[in-house]
Amino acid sequence: MTQFDKAIQTGRRLTRDSARAANSALSGGxxxxAAGDVINARLEIMAAGMADPSKLDLKEMSLMSTEKVEALSASASAIAKTFGDIGGRVSSSAMTEAGLAMQAATSSASASTPAGALQAQYSYAVGWWTRAAGQxxxxxSELxxxxxxxxxxxxxxxxxNAKRLKK
Incomplete structure (x- = not known):
C-alpha cells in the first residue's frame, strides 16, 4: 500500500470517526x-398514587427498576467487550513492538559502522512513530x-419509555 493509499484510508477512518462522534452526541441529547420526559411522567404517576393509592400504577413502578437493570447490564456488557477487544489489541501490539525493538537493537549492535547503527535506530524510531500513530x-475508533x-x-x-408514557 502506498503512502497516498494510507493517507486516503486514514482520511476515511477519520471521517467515519467524526460521523460516529456526531451521531453519538445527537443520540446522547x-x-x-427522553430520560427527562420519562422522569417527569413517572413522577406524575407517583404523585397521583400518593394522592389516591388506588391510582398507583404498580406495573409502571416495577418497570422503573427492571428496565434500568436490563439496560445497564446490556451497556456494561458492551463496555466489557470493547475493553476486552482493546486489551487484546494493545497486548498484541506491545508484543509485536517488543520484537521489532529487539530486531532494531540487534541491527544497531551488529552494524559495521556508527552510521549504520544510527540508521538502524532512526529506521526503528520512524517506524515506531508511524505504528504508534496508527494504533x-x-x-x-474502537473507543x-x-x-x-x-x-x-x-x-x-x-x-x-418516553413514547409509551407520552399522553
Whole structure:
C-alpha cells in the first residue's frame, strides 16, 4: 500500500470517526431528553398514587427498576467487550513492538559502522512513530464504537419509555 493509499484510508477512518462522534452526541441529547420526559411522567404517576393509592400504577413502578437493570447490564456488557477487544489489541501490539525493538537493537549492535547503527535506530524510531500513530487512531475508533454500543441499550429504553408514557 502506498503512502497516498494510507493517507486516503486514514482520511476515511477519520471521517467515519467524526460521523460516529456526531451521531453519538445527537443520540446522547435525545436520550437525555427522553430520560427527562420519562422522569417527569413517572413522577406524575407517583404523585397521583400518593394522592389516591388506588391510582398507583404498580406495573409502571416495577418497570422503573427492571428496565434500568436490563439496560445497564446490556451497556456494561458492551463496555466489557470493547475493553476486552482493546486489551487484546494493545497486548498484541506491545508484543509485536517488543520484537521489532529487539530486531532494531540487534541491527544497531551488529552494524559495521556508527552510521549504520544510527540508521538502524532512526529506521526503528520512524517506524515506531508511524505504528504508534496508527494504533492511537485505531484505539480512538474502537473507543468511539464502544461508546455507541454502550449507550445503545440505555437510549433504546429511554426513548421507548418516553413514547409509551407520552399522553
Amino acid at each position: 435525545e436520550m437525555l431528553q 492511537m487512531l485505531t484505539l480512538n 468511539l464504537k464502544g461508546q455507541t454500543e454502550a449507550m445503545r441499550p440505555i437510549h433504546r429504553t429511554a426513548v421507548a
